[in-house]
Structure formats: structure tokens, C-alpha cells
Amino acid sequence: MSTKETAQTVQDPHQPYPLASVSPVKADEPVAWYRYHAAAAADKAEVKTVRTEARTVFMQQFGQRCRAARGVREINDVAAAVGVHRNTIWNVERGDSLPDAFELEVLAREYNTTPTQLLGGESLDAARSTAVPRGVRAVQADELIYVPLFDLREQAEGAAFTDADSVLAMRPFDAQFIRYDLGIAHDDLAMFGVVGTSMEPWLHARDSVLADLRDRDALTEGVHLIRLDGALLMKKLQRLPGKILRVSSYNAAYEPFDIQGHESADRDFAVLGRVRWAGVTFN
The missing domain is CATH 2.10.109.10 (Umud Fragment, subunit A)
Incomplete structure (x- = not known):
């Protein structure tokens, strides 16, 4: 069954929003979007395609959150503080690369936040406004x-x-x-x-x-x-x-x-x- 066919699942009148018929919006929830479409993919090639699309959006969103967390600080200052080349920070913020687990933890501490917030698990603005x-x-x-x-x-x-x-x-x-x-x-x-x-x-x-x-x-x-x-x-x-x-x-x-x-x-x-x-x- 193709992804397109899955999205046309007949709605149960007793279940207004059946799980199988609700496709998360990729731009808002790339991980949920990927899991939904990967589960319904016809073959490995289709899984690879949707993974690439979702990963691209996820990297862009992660880069935007890192840029917001950096604030007014210069890229050179952050790069020197965490011990990487400035291009490493630049590529992350542009959405061209993702840090590994160690680099993620180092960046989060440098930005006075948490890996969960940088990964999108909690709104940065919401977390800070309550603090x-x-x-x-x-x-x-x-x-x-x-x-x-x-x-x-x-x-x-x-x-x-x-x-x-x-x-x-x-x-x-x-x-x-x-x-x-x-x-x-x-x-x-x-x-x-x-x-x-x-x-x-x-x-x-x-x-x-x-x-x-x-x-x-x-x-x-x-x-x-x-x-x-x-x-x-x-x-x-x-x-x-x-x-x-x-x-x-x-x-x-x-x-x-x-x-x-x-x-x-x-x-x-x-x-x-x-x-x-x-x-x-x-x-």
C-alpha cells in the first residue's frame, strides 16, 4: 500500500480522528511525519526518501534553535569556547550538519540550555519565560x-x-x-x-x-x-x-x-x- 493510499483510509464514524488517517505536518513535526510515512512505505527505497526529507527539515529546525540560543554572541566566541572550528557552528546553524551526542551536550551547556530544548522537546521561549x-x-x-x-x-x-x-x-x-x-x-x-x-x-x-x-x-x-x-x-x-x-x-x-x-x-x-x-x- 502506498503512502498516498494510506492517507485515504476510510474514517470510522465512532473514531473522529483515527490514528491511521492523520498525517503529521512535516514542517511542524518531522520526526512524527517520518515515523508515520515510514510505517506505511511500500519498500526500503520509499523509507529512505521520506527519511531524507524529514531529516533535512529536522536539521534546519535544529539549526534555527541553535542560532536563537547563541543570541548576540559571535560565532568565533562560541567556537573557541567549545573547541571547534567556526565552520562547525556555522554548518549546524545553517542546517547542514548535526552534532554528535557529546557535541550536543557541550553546545547545550554553553548556551545555558538543555539538549532536549535544542532538539525541540521544549520551547526555548517557554522554558526561559517561566525561569x-x-x-x-x-x-x-x-x-x-x-x-x-x-x-x-x-x-x-x-x-x-x-x-x-x-x-x-x-x-x-x-x-x-x-x-x-x-x-x-x-x-x-x-x-x-x-x-x-x-x-x-x-x-x-x-x-x-x-x-x-x-x-x-x-x-x-x-x-x-x-x-x-x-x-x-x-x-x-x-x-x-x-x-x-x-x-x-x-x-x-x-x-x-x-x-x-x-x-x-x-x-x-x-x-x-x-x-x-x-x-x-x-x-
Whole structure:
């Protein structure tokens, strides 16, 4: 019986999804796909063909997981650490070769993961997300950086981004995006949801933004999170002559105002960070 004929097995009305009629998708489950078709193959030549196809897909997926596990590290650094030529790492990541059991164990330990995860037995992202505890600072785990998402409504007065109880979740970002695209080399990052309409039409309520908490001096003009008289506000900041800081909104209904450099030190005003990224929610 050919593979094609096997896939046309008559369905038992009392067994909605009979095992013999369900063919795993090769791109998703190459091993299961191979075992299914190998069992139904007409001869050894057909077994060899389906094995080659499944193995090719498996090698590509394994290479992708190894590339993700390597993250921002250079291939030369990994090759030197595990004692192989850089082409060995390169060929694995391209899906052209598979390591033996010893090399697999060495690679897994170098990448701070397990052979099972590299082989696809457990999602790397799922394993890491459960291992990253909630905290007030971002945490890098290989190729991902988990940024705390704060509920600013739950912040204690004067304690913005320092209250771990107000962290709703740790949101993952690609490490290369944070380190290279945004140029942020530290982990003092925070996410929070937009509240109100002062930044419309640029941002709306329920959108999320990511802020660099070390960019507090407003030397770089842009959108910042500020504290003013006990309230947390997201505003555009512009430096004017005479040590004047103009604070404005995108929504024209909100009047701009100025902060004078000579104002009383008792005035509750501070720049808490600069917004570097925003995620827009479509209703």
C-alpha cells in the first residue's frame, strides 16, 4: 500500500480522528511525519526518501534553535569556547550538519540550555519565560531581554519603577533590537501602559511603551515620562534658552507649559526616563 493510499483510509464514524488517517505536518513535526510515512512505505527505497526529507527539515529546525540560543554572541566566541572550528557552528546553524551526542551536550551547556530544548522537546521561549522571575529591572536570557511591565496606577507615591508588586509581567524583546537598534546597553528598562488622551493621535489608551530609565536629564529631546506634583505624565520635552524646559502633548487640547530652571527645589518635578519604543493596540 502506498503512502498516498494510506492517507485515504476510510474514517470510522465512532473514531473522529483515527490514528491511521492523520498525517503529521512535516514542517511542524518531522520526526512524527517520518515515523508515520515510514510505517506505511511500500519498500526500503520509499523509507529512505521520506527519511531524507524529514531529516533535512529536522536539521534546519535544529539549526534555527541553535542560532536563537547563541543570541548576540559571535560565532568565533562560541567556537573557541567549545573547541571547534567556526565552520562547525556555522554548518549546524545553517542546517547542514548535526552534532554528535557529546557535541550536543557541550553546545547545550554553553548556551545555558538543555539538549532536549535544542532538539525541540521544549520551547526555548517557554522554558526561559517561566525561569525569569518578576522584578523591577530587565533580565537578559540569551537572545531575549525580558522587560518588566508596570501598572503605574499601583505605584507608591515617589516610588515609580521600584515596586516589584506593581510588575504585571516580564515582556520579551529581541536582545539585538534592544542593544543595537535602540542602542541601550543596560537593563534599566520599563514598560507601562498609556493612560488618557494627551498623546493622541500618536498613542492611545491601552497602548504600551518602553522607556530607558537612565535617560533622565532631557538632554535628548523627545517623549519622556515625568513626575509633576505627584502625577506621572508622558510628555514631549523641549529645551529652550534660559534653562527653560517646555512640556507639551501631541493632543492640541492639552496646553503646553514651561518648567523654569530657577524654580524652587521644593517643586515636585523629575524626568524619569525617555520613551524609546511603543506598541500600538488596534481595536
